[in-house]
Amino acid sequence: MRPPTVLQGAPYPYRANSLNLFRLILAGTVLVAHSFYTTGNGEGPHIRGENLGGWAVAGFFVISGFLITRSRLRTSAGEYLLHRIVRIFPAFLVCLVVTAAVFGPVAMLMQYGSLAGYATTPVTPLQFVWSNITLYMNEYSIGRTLSDLPYRSVWNGSLWTLYYEFLCYVMVWLLGALAWFRRSAVLAVLAFVAATAAHALESVINVAGLDGDFLLFLKLAPFFLGGACVHFVIERWGVNPWIGAGAFVVTGALILGVPGWGGQASAPFMAYGLLWLATVVPQPRWIAVNDVSYGFYIYAWPVQQLLALGGLGIGGGALGLIVYNVAAVLLTFVFAWLSWRLIEHPAMSRIRRRVVVPSRTGSAAA
Template sequence: MTVGLALAGAPFPYRANSLNLFRLILAAMVLFAHSFYIVGEGEGPKIQGENLGGWAVAGFFVLSGFLITRSRLRTAPGEYLLHRIARIFPGFLVCLIVTSFVFAPIAALIEHGTLAGFMSTPITPLQYVWSNLTLYIDSYTIGTTLESVPYPGVWNGSLWTLFYEFLCYMLVWLLGGIALFRRNGWMAGAVFVLSLFVWIGASLAERWGLDASFLLFAKLAPFFLGGALVFFIVERSGINAIVAVFSLTIAVVLIVAVPRWGGQASAPFLAYGLLWLSSVVPQPRWVARNDVSYGFYIYAWPMQQIAVLLGAAALGLPVYILIAAVMTFVLAWLSWVVVEHRAMEWARPRAGRLRPTPVGP
């Protein structure tokens, strides 16, 4: 009893944390990691065969699992779905359209000096938008654009994770309809453990005819469900600094020392540690009011490709990364102000409009 009381912590400060800042840092890590691919400098730093961008996505998923589970348990099923659609789809669809009809024409003019055949050469701009509407990225190319860059043809190599995040949203939506899940964190723990075993035994999926799409979901779901489990722990016991430091230590050990599934096993510990950090590390007021991390994530890759076409890569990798980051930040801010925030304002009741639930990749 004494130990339990000693390990109990303060309630998580839902309205006074730095999660916006942490997600922006994670999005910047993705940009950094992808820069090596995009300029043709290899794969960049790795941990257990996964580049830093992959680990940043894991961080996004554990935080998203925590926040989305809270959203599901505080809202009606239909309201939850509306919020999730409003948060992820408008910004995504605008990104597809802007990529097709702004970025791609600019690339065509830089590379070919003309827009002749731009609208009719497969994959056409309209087909790029249409084939990717469902979040499942089926087309990466637009016509003959991006033929001259080190990573040719790919207009956005980051968007693929959004499909799997939305699948996790749907999984939590279903789980949230089960009374046992809503009342008891033990079921959340059992679901997390089950997802971990599914990933550990993922080689069986290939024998049973399941494709790479299932394997990607099996890879990412434990991170999300680890965050969901931590929601129940934090709601019951709060955040404790000693437990958080211990959790971060365990997470690092699992990630570094255990090949293939150590990262997934670390998910609850990683979630708890990141949440504690977000409760003690301050963030600028501007970042607190403007959640630009989602826009930064979805616009980083196309901005990086445009920066290559404009010759920024020739200035060296550090300068290139800085230029691409500034370009991306401008688009991210516009996406937040013009699209994302307005969509959430429309979807949420007036009483809940101050702090939209964030989204990760």
């Protein structure tokens, strides 16, 4: 059966899009959103009770849902899981170590002029690394460091989302074992509807005694599943520019018009719009071959805290905040590039096997 003409579009250019650039922009948006908190300049702009960083994370999740679903359907269960572990864990673990062994001592010297007690005062550097090693953030502080800042004693307020992203990886890993999921979008759509409905009924679920971790998962999972649903749509019908532009209109209407769960309901439209836009907006070749967005995301907060510890951005008004953000972007970019070149890219290169799967795009596995 031929697809309806109104839905028909061009095959998605998996090897010629700007998703690296878009993810880097989203990571930069998270940095800017966090800058208000780390410098004590209020909470910054909000849309429907969520700051810009929260909406940027939603963008991350819808794009990830699209790409990860494609990966699951094109690789074996074991290979998929190995790729997901290697993509997220090595850089995360190195970030924990760098925070404890480099950022922490620098902060200690800046605050107290000495490293006395740094290795033994709870939470010790080793405790910080070990307690967070599973992706679940149990500890955010290291000893007495950062105790005088507006966002006191928190070394990385961004890493908490990685635990929920990995849970979404596992969810798709399990769904991918079902032939029904592989054949059509029906199961992905049902999962998306169920997750969105569960989030909308959060107050009822909360009464049932489920904790805040599960509620956070219900908040983020619909975005990931929305991206998964769009994968099936684009694989069958391609990407249509008119639908792409219209998807942004629907996304805005749902977010602004439906309090509480409109953002989650908008996830498939948000995903389609961003994916279409990534086929229109060009990206620099350097960014196309260097995916620094993950490193940027995980290093931005500790860099911002060190800059705040040095007094940059605190009490400086709007201009001070701009200078602070520019400095944070530049310094974070250095750490992101080092993470990509020394950790992420080498780790993925070692485990990636070339998988050739016939498809209309002719592209290899994501």
